[in-house]
Amino acid sequence: MTNTLTIAGTPVPVFPGKILPHWIEAAHAKGYDIAGRIIDRLHLALRCHLCGEIIQARLFTLMSAQPLCSACIKSGWITTAKSVGLVFIDQCPENRHYAWYEAPCGHTLRRQFELIKRVAAGETGIRCEICHHATEEAEADARGWELVGADPNGDPNYRQYKHIACDHKQRIARTNLQTDRFSCGGCGELWPAAPSNLYVMSFTLPNSRELVKLGYSNNPLGRLRNQLVRNKDLPCEILRTVPVDTGQQAISLEKALHAKLREAHPATVVDSQVYSGLINVKTEIYEASLTAIILDELDAIATNLASTAS
Ligand SMILES: [Zn+2]
Ligand SMILES: [Zn+2]
Ligand SMILES: [Zn+2]
Structure with missing residues (x-):
């Protein structure tokens, strides 16, 4: 005869004594058999009819309530x-x-x-909030914006976003972002479904250093005049623009080209310290020595666009 019962992997001492018929009856009515008396005169081991597990229960609980099988x-x-x-x-x-x-x-x-x-x-x-956040980040990024966080005004349908091209922050309804019905209050860039352009601009800094910038805008000249240049006397000009059907397309072409240029010509990427306070951007500026290569790349893109359009 054994003097322990195993409950949830743990041996529990058996308590000697009779099992009364009305206990057995109550146990049956509540979905259990009595496997034995345990610990002291107040405890029973019950075997669940549903799963066969043995649980520990107080006699009082069995008689007055429904013991729960863990x-x-x-x-x-x-x-x-x-x-x-x-x-x-x-x-x-x-x-x-x-x-x-x-x-x-x-x-x-x-x-x-x-x-x-x-x-x-x-x-x-x-x-999943983690995945959901990544989805929202990706949908903003695809439109040239960065998800900053929740709406500062607390509207659950809005978010705070930052325009990557000009650093301007604004609140946009998420559905408007998703359906491209918004424009930038900072640089005036139109919604990503509107026609846009890739552009190349040259700048000459006061120390005579020449730089070149690749970007996209629905209005490159306005962007150059009103946004990019802090000092109106800084020599600068638009070298080339390539019209693109949508801002969306312009963003993805521009991103791919930047990645290609950085990869192939890392030494020509200019540190933002060099032009900070002169040109209103943080990246996308190269040494002027890269100009011919960028223009060739834009030519190739223009040719490609023309051939897919026809
Ligand atoms: Zn059970
Ligand atoms: Zn997830
Ligand atoms: Zn902007």
């Missing part, structure tokens, strides 16, 4: 999580109403059990 509860959590595409990891140690789940994207989410139940019932959805 194994069944946990398997319920696992099943509910699975039904909404999550993997149950563990109950949160700080708050028993919360648990950790692994999302399909691999990120770990902390959510209330109640919320997961509501998701399973189709009442609400669940999303």
Whole structure:
């Protein structure tokens, strides 16, 4: 005869004594068999009819309430999580109403059990903030803007964005960003669906150093006159513009070309210290020695655009 019972992997001492018939009856009615008396005269070991696990319960609980099978509860959590595409990891140690789940994207989410139940019932959805943030960053980046953060005015439909080309920050409704219905209040750049241009500009600094800038704008001349140059006497000119159907396309062509130039000619990338206070940008400026190469690249792009348009 054994004098311990194993409950959740732990041996628990058996308490000698009779098991009374009305206990057995109460246990049956509540979904359990009595596996034995344990610890002292106040405790019982109950075997769950549903899952076969043995749980520890107080005699008082059995007689006055419904003892809960922790194994069944946990398997319920696992099943509910699975039904909404999550993997149950563990109950949160700080708050028993919360648990950790692994999302399909691999990120770990902390959510209330109640919320997961509501998701399973189709009442609400669940999303990963990490992935969602990355999505919003990418959609802004594709339009030449940077996601700065939440709307300073607190409207959940708006975000604060920064125009990468001119550093101007403004709030834009996310749907307007997504559907390209916005323009920049800083440099006047139109919405990304509007026609645009790639351009090359040259600048001569007061110390005679010559620089060249590659960029995109729906209005290169306005950008040069009103935005880029701080001192109106700084010699500068537009060397070439290539019209592009949309700002969107201009941004992606411009980005690809910058990447190519930086990769092939890293020594010609000019540090922003050199022109800070003179030209209103932080990047995209090269030594003038790169001018011929940039113009050739723009020619190639123009030819390519013309051939795909016809
Ligand atoms: Zn159970
Ligand atoms: Zn994620
Ligand atoms: Zn701007």
